Every structure is written in structure tokens, then in C-alpha cells.
Amino acid sequence: MSVHLLLSAGRGPQECAWALAHLLRRLEGEATRQGLTVRRVRAVPGDRPGTYRSVLIQVSGAAAEAFTSSWTGTLCWQAPSPYRASAGRKNWYVIAQQPQLDTPPTAFAEADVDILACRTGGPGGQHRNKASTAVRATHRPSGIVVVVDDERQFSLNRRIALRLLRQRIERGDEAARRAVTTARWRVHDELVRGNPTRVEGPEPSGHDTPGQRSRQR
Incomplete structure (x- = not known):
């Protein structure tokens, strides 16, 4: 079984694109431990190196549906901003949804x-x-x-x-x-900050390796 998941930083600041990159690595690490395969289908890079405004992934494996469900909704990465030392905010939000997919062209014979x-x-x-x-x-x-x-x-x-x-x-x-493209763009506007379904963050040492901290609400 294969399931697609679209992760988006929405219209948030550059820290959200940074948070998306961390959350994506965390997701990929957790998927690997569960015997699942994750393929990055499409990625829109952020303004900073190594960051993403959005990433479309395909998760494959027997438990792909349950796994992607656990990562669907508003995701929060809790960490100080790496770009603004004076920023008091430490919660950076990303949205993850199963998107509409392109349908193959209608065959004509x-x-x-x-x-x-x-x-x-x-x-x-x-x-x-x-x-x-x-x-x-x-x-x-x-x-x-x-x-x-x-x-x-x-x-x-x-x-x-x-x-x-x-x-x-x-x-x-x-x-x-065009309808599928429009539906995908709407995802970027549906990000709700606060009350996340999942909260992640680096381990106390500051190193970000998969599986360090996972808390779902």
C-alpha cells in the first residue's frame, strides 16, 4: 500500500520552512524503523539552504495508512529560531494532509x-x-x-x-x-497554528536525530 502526504509550511516565516525540514527527517526516520519506505515525490525549497516550503512524499508499506494518519494535521517543531536570536517564539507549525493526486489522462480509442x-x-x-x-x-x-x-x-x-x-x-x-492544483494550493492556507496533533523537537543535546522526541495530542 502507498499513501501520499503533503507537508507545507503554509504562509509562515522562514522558521516554518526550517521546521518542515526537521519534521520531514523525523518522519522518514520513524518510517524506516517501522519498515516503511518514504519517497520524496516533489519538493519546493525554502529561502534558506536545506529548508522546504512544501514536500510531497509517498509512504509505502503494509502500515502506510496508519503511519500517515499519525502524521496528519498540524505539526509543531519546538526549538528556538536559528535565524533570529531575539525571537521569543519557539513553536513553528507545519500542516500535513493527504492531497488530491493527478489523475492519468483519459484514454481515447x-x-x-x-x-x-x-x-x-x-x-x-x-x-x-x-x-x-x-x-x-x-x-x-x-x-x-x-x-x-x-x-x-x-x-x-x-x-x-x-x-x-x-x-x-x-x-x-x-x-x-487545474482543480487538483487548486486543491493543493489550498492546503498552504489551511494551516492552523496552535493545538497541534503532533509535537516534535530536538533532543536536549541539540542534535536532531530521528526518534528523539515524539508527543501526540
């Missing part, structure tokens, strides 16, 4: 299209009124239907109908991709 000849309507002469030259084309996987009666020949209307079906399917796929 003429074998998936039902073509039905029908009589055209409207003006156009006796031939257009009597002959079944119009085309009703249905793409079974998507349910999209087009009716074409632009031409006097059935074969030409059929060709146009197939082209229109392909174009509508491509537009639908593009709209779906």
Missing part, C-alpha cells in the same frame, strides 16, 4: 465510441432531410455525447464527431488537473 447514424434536422434540401447522414457519437468511458450534422456525408460527420469528442475529453482532463 475509437473502439470506445458508439456511432449512431441519424437524420439531420433543419434546412438543407431534400437529401439532408431524407438521408441519415448526421452522427451521434458517445464516448462510453466518459459518457460524453456529441451530435454532428455539419456535412452532407456521413463519413465526414463521423470524422468531425470523433475530433470533437477528443477535444472535449482533453478539456475535461485539463480542468481536472
